[in-house]
Amino acid sequence: METYPITIGGVTRHVPLIEPLPGRRIPLVEFLGDPELVRAAAQALKPLVPAGTEVLFTTETSPIPLTHVLAEEMGLPYVVARRRRRPYMEDPIIQEVQTLTLGVGEVLWLDRRFAEKLLNQKVTLISDVVSSGETMKAMERMVLRAGGRVVGRIAAFRQGTPALEVLTVAELPVL
Numbered sequence: 406m407e408t409y410p411i412t413i414g415g416v417t418r419h420v421p422l423i424e425p426l427p428g429r430r431i432p433l434v435e436f437l438g439d440p441e442l443v444r445a446a447a448q449a450l451k452p453l454v455p456a457g458t459e460v461l462f463t464t465e466t467s468p469i470p471l472t473h474v475l476a477e478e479m480g481l482p483y484v485v486a487r488r489r490r491r492p493y494m495e496d497p498i499i500q501e502v503q504t505l506t507l508g509v510g511e512v513l514w515l516d517r518r519f520a521e522k523l524l525n526q527k528v529t530l531i532s533d534v535v536s537s538g539e540t541m542k543a544m545e546r547m548v549l550r551a552g553g554r555v556v557g558r559i560a561a562f563r564q565g566t567p568a569l570e571v572l573t574v575a576e577l578p579v580l
């Protein structure tokens with residue numbers, strides 16, 4: 406398997422190169438199961454979280470440990486949008502994502518009891534990789550629909566040029 410070196414917060418991993426669309430190869434960032442990488446990324450992202458942030462907001466799956474460590478470090482709560490409907494969800498916010506980065510159209514789901522945690526809160530969006538920015542846009546839309554206000558947009562890695570302003574600490578190539 407072909408790999409590519411990625412570095413964040415001084416920690417390097419040789420990750421698989423995947424081809425989600427023909428002729429477009431990208432290094433696959435994976436935070437799950439790698440506490441050292443997660444901690445390094447969280448430390449690097451911490452200074453980018455705007456003062457006054459009251460809640461962090463992320464999506465399944467890879468950015469969850471990153472957001473968890475960041476939240477713990479900063480003493481903040483966090484909310485996670487799910488990528489599948491769960492049977493117990495009541496009156497969820499359902500938000501379509503336009504992204505095709507990983508070759509799939511997606512929908513984000515947020516149970517109402519978690520949406521309520523965003524009401525009247527200053528919210529910072531956390532992601533692992535931002536490329537088109539469409540997932541971030543969908544997250545922002547969810548926060549607005551939940552009655553919150555987005556004060557920051559942060560991702561560990563940037564890949565290409567997102568359609569909205571996002572703070573990042575490392576760059577990924579499209580090969």
Ligand SMILES: Nc1ncnc2[nH]cnc12
Nearest residue numbers: 431432433434506534536
């Ligand atoms: N390169 C990448 N690795 C992991 N998740 C991604 N989501 C979008 N781009 C990605």
